[in-house]
Amino acid sequence: MRRLDRYVTRYFLQTYLYCIAGFISIWFIFDVSDNISTFLDQRFSRLLMLKYYATQIPQILVVVLPVALLLALLFTLGRMSRSNEIVSMLTAGVSLPRVLAPLLAIGLLTTVASTALNYSLAPHGEFERKRLLEDPASRRSMYGVTAQIFRNRTDNRTWFIQQFFPGDNVFNTVHVAQQDANDNIVTNYFATRAIYHPETHAWEMQQVRVVHYDAIGNITEAVPYLESLTINDWSETPYRLGSANVRAEHLSVPELHDYLTFNSDFPTTLLAPFATQLEYRIALPWTCAVVALIAGALGVGYSRRGVLSSVAAAILLVFAMNFMSHFFLALGEGARVSSQIAAWTPNIIFGVIGLILLYYRSTNREPPRLNFLRSSSAIAR
Numbered sequence: 001m002r003r004l005d006r007y008v009t010r011y012f013l014q015t016y017l018y019c020i021a022g023f024i025s026i027w028f029i030f031d032v033s034d035n036i037s038t039f040l041d042q043r044f045s046r047l048l049m050l051k052y053y054a055t056q057i058p059q060i061l062v063v064v065l066p067v068a069l070l071l072a073l074l075f076t077l078g079r080m081s082r083s084n085e086i087v088s089m090l091t092a093g094v095s096l097p098r099v100l101a102p103l104l105a106i107g108l109l110t111t112v113a114s115t116a117l118n119y120s121l122a123p124h125g126e127f128e129r130k131r132l133l134e135d136p137a138s139r140r141s142m143y144g145v146t147a148q149i150f151r152n153r154t155d156n157r158t159w160f161i162q163q164f165f166p167g168d169n170v171f172n173t174v175h176v177a178q179q180d181a182n183d184n185i186v187t188n189y190f191a192t193r194a195i196y197h198p199e200t201h202a203w204e205m206q207q208v209r210v211v212h213y214d215a216i217g218n219i220t221e222a223v224p225y226l227e228s229l230t231i232n233d234w235s236e237t238p239y240r241l242g243s244a245n246v247r248a249e250h251l252s253v254p255e256l257h258d259y260l261t262f263n264s265d266f267p268t269t270l271l272a273p274f275a276t277q278l279e280y281r282i283a284l285p286w287t288c289a290v291v292a293l294i295a296g297a298l299g300v301g302y303s304r305r306g307v308l309s310s311v312a313a314a315i316l317l318v319f320a321m322n323f324m325s326h327f328f329l330a331l332g333e334g335a336r337v338s339s340q341i342a343a344w345t346p347n348i349i350f351g352v353i354g355l356i357l358l359y360y361r362s363t364n365r366e367p368p369r370l371n372f373l374r375s376s377s378a379i380a381r
Helices: 003-041 046-082 085-091 096-119 121-134 136-140 239-244 252-262 267-299 304-333 339-362 372-380
Strands: 145-152 157-164 170-179 187-195 200-213 219-231
Touching: 003 046, 003 096, 046 085, 046 096, 046 157, 046 267, 046 304, 085 096, 096 121, 096 267, 096 339, 136 304, 145 239, 157 239, 239 252, 267 304, 267 339, 304 339
Parallel strands: none
Antiparallel strands: 145 157, 157 170, 170 187, 187 200, 200 219
């Protein structure tokens, strides 16, 4: 690494780390203020509070990193521009892309870090927050999930489950309705308990009664009460049965993959939020790289008068990108556009804008401006 790179990197990292620490501190103060009454009412132990805040840090970092990167870049480059350091570097024959190279590299490293956090830790952090603060019963794991319904459209089976615990292979008070192609019930299974054996991929129905029907709903056979019945050809797994009430934003990338694979028979409108979230988890971290491009291009000013307007333009562009990201995310989850378009369109649009701005800045030219407002005002006069 050249001495110039070390100087620019050290200068930037100090500001960057201060911004990250400042944003996390502000969030921590506000969160404690909002939840202190809940901690006291629910008698949270110190260990549980520590677990709560440890699970929240990853998702807070995913949100904070692009904003901290933006402010740190604008502050660092603005200060170097005001002290004429950028001009001195350019006069010495160093091109602007070369000056910005270590900062853009840090933007890519931030993208990698955000990708790692957004892979699993950040979505699980949001789930833990809701579970610990909004559902004390679930936090104590006393009741598990109750009144679950699962529809297997491929095999024409519907499950009615009274109670089970997520991650467990035992389901209590189960009713399984096997239907034909016309949705007529042909067989009913009423069991006190259903146990899944992963080693054989078999379901064991305990204390079960089986009833068969004809096409018009008349009982053709009622199998005598059985202590145990093993079924080997059902495709359902405990994960599939429990996935009927999960939220896409709480699932990690592997869990989203599994959900889309195991529930491929679901309607497109039900799968759209999960497919969009899967693409969004990959696309969201690249916001950091786009922010580095925009802030790197607009943070450099060759005159003191132009710095303030460039900083304002950079902030407006980043906030516009954030708005467009949420807008396209809503379109994707509503099955209005494909998941790829919903996740990647804002990054592509503003990434191209950042490259154009960087090109104009590196060639010491002003980017094209919308002059129709100025023309309109002149005509009005």
